[in-house]
Amino acid sequence: MSDAWDDLYGLCRRVRCHVLAMATHGGCFVGSAFSCVEILAYLYARQLRLTPESIGSEDRDYFFLSKGHAVPALYGVLAELGYLDPVRLEHHLDPEDDIYWHPNRGIPGVEFHSGSLGHGLPVALGVAWDLALRERGRRCYVLCGDGELNEGSMWEALLVAGRFPELPLTLVVDRNGFQANVSTESLNPLEPLVDKLTSFGWDAVRVDGHRFSELSRGFSGQTQRPRVVIADTVRGKGIPSIEARADRWFVSLRPEEAAALQQELERESPGPVALASAVQEVCCRV
């Protein structure tokens, strides 16, 4: 694929390399991380008014990763964009570091401890309310899993937010069709999701969560209502042998397995952007 988004597709390829490397250090939720790589890359590279220098500033946008088990993808993005020293990713699960299976506020760029599902949106709702009251001109973004929509706290927050049309709040649903090791629709069907969320007072838009032109459409034209972007994605996206598989949720890899998957990734998504020298040693040491 060659288009105006090449730089972001290259970024995503490098982020997936980071995730595979972390999977060799005790394993991680590779499938869940891979489904939201493009979403996170777009948010941090193109959407959020946030830089490594503005962490902690009141004049920043806020991002909450509610599906905390996908944090290897977030760490990869943060490392690539200068928020986090990529060498720290080698310390995944090291007791001496905070690079763990779920987000930790000790990591630069992480706003919120998450992992227990259903908490990110309620917290973000409160932050968005504060931003609106203080007229900060900033926005709050949340990424949740689709299985997370089976948490009652999510629907409480959706119900409340829909009552307040000027909340600067955007929810992204990573609609990869799985929760843990079952499909969402076989466990507790969510569809028709756009209709449900619209009926709660949200401005709902559905996009392909792996195409940047689509993500751009999802985040553009924000209305006066809270926006929900339903991003259709594929669990394990980027490596066909692990895509859309219920059993590739959590993955622990031996180095040779990670190397084989990385070769598969590079065959599927050859990019014009070479691995940055600063991270090459880290993410290719698999």
Ligand SMILES: [Mg+2]
């Ligand atoms: Mg899911």
